[in-house]
Amino acid sequence: MIEAENIRDSLSELGYNLKDLGDHWRSNAKYRDGQNPTALKIYKNSGGWYDFVANNKGSYYELIRKTVGENNQKLIQKYLPSNNSDNFTIKLSEIESQKITMEETYSEDILKQLLPHYSFYNNRGISDSILKQFKCGLATKGQMYQRFVFPIYNKDYKIHGFAGRDMRQDQSNNRPKWKHLGKKSNWIYPYYTMSECSESINKTKEVIIVESIGDALSLFQYGIKNVLVAFGLDVSSYLACALVSFPIDKVIISFNNDNNKDNNRGLQGSINSYYRLLNFFDKEKVRICLPNKNDFGDMNELDFDKWVVKKDSTDPLKQVPHIISESEKMIKNGSLKKIFYKKIKELK
Numbered sequence: 001m002i003e004a005e006n007i008r009d010s011l012s013e014l015g016y017n018l019k020d021l022g023d024h025w026r027s028n029a030k031y032r033d034g035q036n037p038t039a040l041k042i043y044k045n046s047g048g049w050y051d052f053v054a055n056n057k058g059s060y061y062e063l064i065r066k067t068v069g070e071n072n073q074k075l076i077q078k079y080l081p082s083n084n085s086d087n088f089t090i091k092l093s094e095i096e097s098q099k100i101t102m103e104e105t106y107s108e109d110i111l112k113q114l115l116p117h118y119s120f121y122n123n124r125g126i127s128d129s130i131l132k133q134f135k136c137g138l139a140t141k142g143q144m145y146q147r148f149v150f151p152i153y154n155k156d157y158k159i160h161g162f163a164g165r166d167m168r169q170d171q172s173n174n175r176p177k178w179k180h181l182g183k184k185s186n187w188i189y190p191y192y193t194m195s196e197c198s199e200s201i202n203k204t205k206e207v208i209i210v211e212s213i214g215d216a217l218s219l220f221q222y223g224i225k226n227v228l229v230a231f232g233l234d235v236s237s238y239l240a241c242a243l244v245s246f247p248i249d250k251v252i253i254s255f256n257n258d259n260n261k262d263n264n265r266g267l268q269g270s271i272n273s274y275y276r277l278l279n280f281f282d283k284e285k286v287r288i289c290l291p292n293k294n295d296f297g298d299m300n301e302l303d304f305d306k307w308v309v310k311k312d313s314t315d316p317l318k319q320v321p322h323i324i325s326e327s328e329k330m331i332k333n334g335s336l337k338k339i340f341y342k343k344i345k346e347l348k
Helices: 004-013 060-068 073-078 108-113 128-133 195-204 213-222 237-245 265-277 301-313 316-333 338-347
Strands: 024-027 040-043 049-051 056-058 137-139 147-153 159-166 178-181 206-210 227-229 250-254 286-288
Touching (some): 108 159, 128 213, 159 213, 195 206, 206 213, 213 227, 265 286, 265 316, 265 338, 316 338
Parallel strands (some): 206 227, 206 250, 250 286
Antiparallel strands (some): 024 040, 040 049, 137 147, 147 159
């Protein structure tokens, strides 16, 4: 098997900026002059690679060949280990084992079945005009029966998922509050659902990451539209890669603030996501700014004004000692992911 050090040294010499992520690297796709620093995934144990942007994959040999030129055999051999060159012209088992399947998409006609019964969110301060922008409504049949449904669009502006909030008052049947259809880890929401979101991100050069759609609705209602939803307490790798491709200077993690509980899960999730984002951004660009109340839906106009001031005035470097202190508490109670222990040492 080829040595990872040989792959690293050869690709670095060819201009690939490799970011170490355990069993693989992420890099720009130098072979096509790509600038996205995480577009290319390269496996350490084989050199097999997958280009997320170009939807292309191949062996280590093919990556070298594409980079130096198909007919430049002298250079190709220079960057291949002589005793393994034959193996790496044909072996793709590492990448072939990870099947790339076409995701399911849905017709826009489905949205005609959603009823504009907005009272649930109206009572939470969300206007009809905001809800119409989100193209949402009440489902009266199917898998999302009696849920208020939000369509999720992909980069091709096709629906590739739905998020449904339970509307039933009787929770005795233990239905989960939210139900999701589609691959949630691949959602960049509501970036492709409405142009106001993408335009605001491009204009402000910052992204606010929130826990749920309810949080995004409240921020939109207040006029803040540079918002993306994590659908939980963790920033997915897909979302992190998308953030890298945006022209932004700030990433603000704003999960729920459970400060009235023994375990502030929102803060813990924010810190775990903070360390994940440090794999993609310098610490000067990432900060944590939780809501003033439990979540954005609990906040009034004065709360929002104070939160915006806090968001804009927070110095990410001055946050570091507090994040380290909270991280050490999380280590003791086992709520910090072990893969981020190294990041704490780097911050110190």
